[in-house]
Amino acid sequence: MITKMFSLLVLVMVLGTGGFAMIKKPVTLEGVWKFKVDPGNKGIQEQWYKSGFDRSQWLPIDVPAYWDRYNNLEAYDGAGWYFRTAEVKSVDLPLSIFFGGVDDDAEVWVNGIKVGSHTGYSDPFSLPIDHAVKEGRNEIVVRVNDNSGPGGIYKPVTIVPTDQISRLLRTKYAERSSRKSAAWVKEAVIYEVYLRSFSKEGTLKALESRIPELKKLGVTVVWLMPIHPVGAIKRKGPLGSPYSIQDYYAINPEFGTLDDFKSLVKSVHTQGLKIIIDLVANHTAWDNPMVKEHPEWFTHDSSGKIIPPNPDWTDVADLNYDQPALRNSMIAMMKYWVRDIGIDGYRCDVAELVPTNFWETARKELDAVKPVMMLSEGTLPEQYSKAFDLTYAWNMYDVLEKVISGSTPATIFHDLLKTESNQFPHRALRLRFNTNHDKNAWDGPAVEKFTPQGAKATNVLVFTYPGVPLIYNGEEAGNDRKLSLFEKVDIDWTKGNDFRNLFEELSQTRRNHPALQSGSYVPVHNSDSSTVLTFLRKSPNDMVLTVINFGSSTVTANLQLPYTGSGQWMDLFSKNILEMKKNNLDVTLAPLGYAVFIPQLKKK
Known part of the structure; x- marks a missing residue:
């Protein structure tokens, strides 16, 4: 149980189910939401997420639960929309909405403003809502797309102080070690x-x-x-x-x-x-x-x-x-x-x-x-x-x-x-x-x-x-x-x-390269991080640098490697050699281009 999180009182009133809660800690949004299926995928075009949209004909549904538990939804795969309201009395501190699990994909709006999305049923996730949440009554809309099998918001949903997200994400298994696997399995x-x-x-x-x-x-x-x-x-x-x-x-x-x-x-x-x-x-x-x-x-x-x-x-x-x-x-x-x-x-x-x-x-x-x-x-x-x-x-x-x-x-x-x-x-x-x-x-x-x-x-x-x-x-x-x-x-x-x-x-x-089999992962900052992914894999006697341009345009990214030194890096595919000056390396890649470098350098 999470204890006192901040000194300013945040008052949240949950209206969708008639519940009311004074919180200094995460507040559950479990209970009855409103729900509507969208087999024709009309919801986005018709703006079902819009603040003030008429949802009076939407049906009640329990959260958390798969929608398949309802007789008329047993075999339904496709889009389904969830709605409820929450009244927030103070937004002085950052807040996020946390989902324990959605099957399969989710898009989330607060007061008609999209706060983010998540793909895949297997992971919990959170979305910051500071740019959309307001003091007073807030509308929460979630569009769930189920590809096959059970669908819906199947794990708890909570409004949480953003600085407490890591606690919700962490499981007891994260404190343990996995069973030891044979070398041929790991490699x-x-x-x-x-x-x-x-x-x-x-x-x-x-x-x-x-x-x-x-x-x-x-x-x-x-x-x-x-x-x-x-x-x-x-x-x-x-x-x-x-x-x-x-x-x-x-x-x-x-x-x-x-x-x-x-x-x-x-x-x-x-x-x-x-x-x-x-x-x-x-x-x-x-x-x-x-x-x-x-x-x-x-x-x-x-x-x-x-x-x-x-x-x-x-x-x-x-x-x-x-x-x-x-x-x-x-x-x-x-x-x-x-x-x-x-x-x-x-x-x-x-x-x-x-x-x-x-x-x-x-x-x-x-x-x-x-x-x-x-x-x-x-x-x-x-x-x-x-x-x-x-x-x-x-x-x-x-x-x-x-x-x-x-x-x-x-x-x-x-x-x-x-x-x-x-x-x-x-x-x-x-x-x-x-x-x-x-x-x-x-x-x-x-x-x-x-x-x-x-x-x-x-x-x-x-x-x-x-x-x-x-x-x-x-x-x-x-x-x-x-x-x-x-x-x-x-x-x-x-x-x-x-x-x-x-x-x-x-x-x-x-x-x-042992670094690719069992080495650590080190994110590398670059000047175009929205489209260019850069990271190091490191083991005691080995290091590999991966650079991938996921964008649609040619880009020259400046990489700031996490140590000082000068020397050369060789791309394993093209065999091109680039010069690193201090800790900076400039890499030019075509759209969806990539390079995998190994160092030819002496670190300082």
Whole structure:
């Protein structure tokens, strides 16, 4: 509980729910708000955020909560607008509005003035409201855009003194250390393979023949999307989603046989690489034998009917981890693929929908077989304690487009790491990416979303920013096709040599520079910080400087490096050498241009 924060009394009266509070500390905005769906995205054009707008017909809704709890909103994805009022008696000290979590994206207005926005469901965030808030009655409007699954303001909202934001952001896990990961995990370059699209044959054998090619690219860990047979009942599309698992112990006949998979594992290991597979532990296909043999292992509605995890995922049935026998069965299956087949770990689909204590037990038993990599498609800080090595950095992906468009400054990448340091344990590894199978299929290929040059610039960030980089198959060929999860779409491998060369250089740079694998991150000030991102990665005997121009114009940025000295810096791509005078370095970059420098200098 936060104690007295400031001497001047700030009086806030919350009117939306009839509540009244005298505060010297954060005030909750939990309770009943007004709400309206916006399936046609008319709200912005019609200015639903405007002060005094008529919202008398908007419906009541609880906050915090997903809007899916309401019967008529169970399957709704899209925009939804929230409204309430708050009366502030004093604005003598800075105030912010803090959101514990919004799914997925949020835009916020106070008194008709936009105070900011946030992209992505996984992180808490705050927005300063000093330029919009006033003494007396204030109108708060939040537009939430839900891309899929549950949506809404699902965690508490508070008005807080700005100087207390860091306390709200900091979790108990930030005081702890993550589990210790093997060196090959921390140093990994992960390559995600979607077998249907990777080759015309769409088989394990076709992938095996190209493992030397992946090694040359710089890959150290091969991740295969689900390799198991796909359910036929309630299938989506002609081939069905690979995340609808019919049999956890079998190989999808589309891809080949178990012997083919064993041969692939052997070839990967012969090349000195590791291999992990996708594990879908949250749900199964409707024709998985478990549905008939163990219906008690599944989630049921009030009528006793087995249900999907959410209304959108109609092709799968939700598993219930309250059942000890289910847990034992799933762990036995996980051990089989590690012990008997030889895989090196798992990427765990929607891992935060499965209890963390299940993952902790599973990890302990897997590590008794051999050291493994465990990658969570989730963002829960608690997963680092005993279960996972890596979690998804959705937060980084979510801001890439905004930075390139100019609506968010490049310094947001410094802020992301500050937020992560308040959320996650020490040494927590995050998976960095500019695309993956979900984002390619639903948002579009990276070359389409960011432009080809933007795809290159964002990959430079992925490989030099703290974390573990991911390459999605086809990115090395500049893939410009959406790779559907429900049918076969082949990657065009005939182009994109410039992308392949870039990945080879980035992988080699990461391999040769310990600073990029585990070094500290040091923000570097520059004269064009709204569009140009500059930072150092440092380890005791190594240093790398990254400079990326996310803007649409050529710029010469003056960098002020955080030490005094003179000397030269060499760009690892162009091999150009720049002279640093004292602590100043001038770098000229084209739109979406980049440079990665190593020092050729003696520090003073």
